[in-house]
Amino acid sequence: SDTEKGPYPFYMLKEINEQPTVMRRLAQTYLDEKGQPQIAPELLAALKQADRLYILAAGTSYHAGLVAKSMFEKLAQLPTEVSLASEFGYNTPLLAKKPFFLFLSQSGETADSRQVLVKVKQWGYPSLTMTNVPGSTLSREATYTLLLKAGPEIAVASTKAYTAQIALQAILAKALGETRQLVTAQKFDIRKQLGLVANGMQTLIDEHHRFDQLAKTYLGTTSNAFYIGRGYDYPVSLEAALKLKEISYVQAEGFAGAELKHGTISLIEKGTPVIAIITDKRVASHTRSNVQEVRARGAHVLTIAMHAVAQQSDQVVLADVNPLLSALLSVVPAQLLAYYTSLNRGYDVDKPRNLAKAVTVE
Numbered sequence: 001s002d003t004e005k006g007p008y009p010f011y012m013l014k015e016i017n018e019q020p021t022v023m024r025r026l027a028q029t030y031l032d033e034k035g036q037p038q039i040a041p042e043l044l045a046a047l048k049q050a051d052r053l054y055i056l057a058a059g060t061s062y063h064a065g066l067v068a069k070s071m072f073e074k075l076a077q078l079p080t081e082v083s084l085a086s087e088f089g090y091n092t093p094l095l096a097k098k099p100f101f102l103f104l105s106q107s108g109e110t111a112d113s114r115q116v117l118v119k120v121k122q123w124g125y126p127s128l129t130m131t132n133v134p135g136s137t138l139s140r141e142a143t144y145t146l147l148l149k150a151g152p153e154i155a156v157a158s159t160k161a162y163t164a165q166i167a168l169q170a171i172l173a174k175a176l177g178e179t180r181q182l183v184t185a186q187k188f189d190i191r192k193q194l195g196l197v198a199n200g201m202q203t204l205i206d207e208h209h210r211f212d213q214l215a216k217t218y219l220g221t222t223s224n225a226f227y228i229g230r231g232y233d234y235p236v237s238l239e240a241a242l243k244l245k246e247i248s249y250v251q252a253e254g255f256a257g258a259e260l261k262h263g264t265i266s267l268i269e270k271g272t273p274v275i276a277i278i279t280d281k282r283v284a285s286h287t288r289s290n291v292q293e294v295r296a297r298g299a300h301v302l303t304i305a306m307h308a309v310a311q312q313s314d315q316v317v318l319a320d321v322n323p324l325l326s327a328l329l330s331v332v333p334a335q336l337l338a339y340y341t342s343l344n345r346g347y348d349v350d351k352p353r354n355l356a357k358a359v360t361v362e
């Protein structure tokens, strides 16, 4: 059943492996036979009136919001601000005239997010909760709800809920862009793209033993590591680093590649693992230069890229998908690297120390 591990040693591996199915399920649930989004008209009407979207979340869900900002801005021309709920509530920015609030929460129970929703309701603004748990607190209290349909996520480290949040936000952005008759939205074939994503994820999952090996080679005994990425790859580097921190206790940081030269590069020593995510064509050559810079200082570099290049170190090559959705693929190697690093160090992958699946205190 949904809540049993079956043949898997840990829920996290089961949940990573379910991601292609979740992508297909979202397409089946939220798209019609022609690939057009099926989203409640009242929700779209409310969003259409908004002059700014505020995305609020915590942890991994916050990272899913960072990825989605580009989708709402490019596909729907809706200016979007993404904030940590814990910061926003007590240090609220100057709001737009017609704000719309999107709460991302796997559990629907995160207190840091709920305290913002309580204020949003007092202010009288419309809200949407995107959650995996029907009937959860944030779902009941928001004006609208969209369900992630990812099935129960039991491992503390979130995987399939993150990719479901990105895919469902892409569907919502496409739907909103269509109501505004925007050509970029009309041309964005979300059904085809989600199919390509599901297949690309499956290819990575089928290679899972390779990630066990790469985890041993690059992250075997290290106490620190860096993920770098620029453009669309930057928010993924944050999530990739978080996965590693949460379950393997490796001190990992995600950095915007260009910022290396503004400070971070002083941390690179002989043998420091640096994992570069390179899917964004606009900045790929720049990130590759950053790779050369850290390699020249002794870094042990692994690349996760959309296109293979001749180079000396290992590379993981991803399937070619629309750049707005590349996070859905580039995160999977990072999830698997974190999983195997934790497993190989003998930790309880599903129940990392000090962490809870849902945090109901501020």
Ligand code: G6P
Pocket (backbone or CB within 6 Å): 058, 059, 060, 061, 104, 105, 106, 107, 108, 109, 110, 113, 156, 157, 158, 355, 356, 357, 358, 359
């Ligand atoms: C906890 C979990 C994280 C999660 C965060 C937000 O801290 O350990 O994995 O990302 O809460 O949870 P939510 O259910 O609101 O997405």
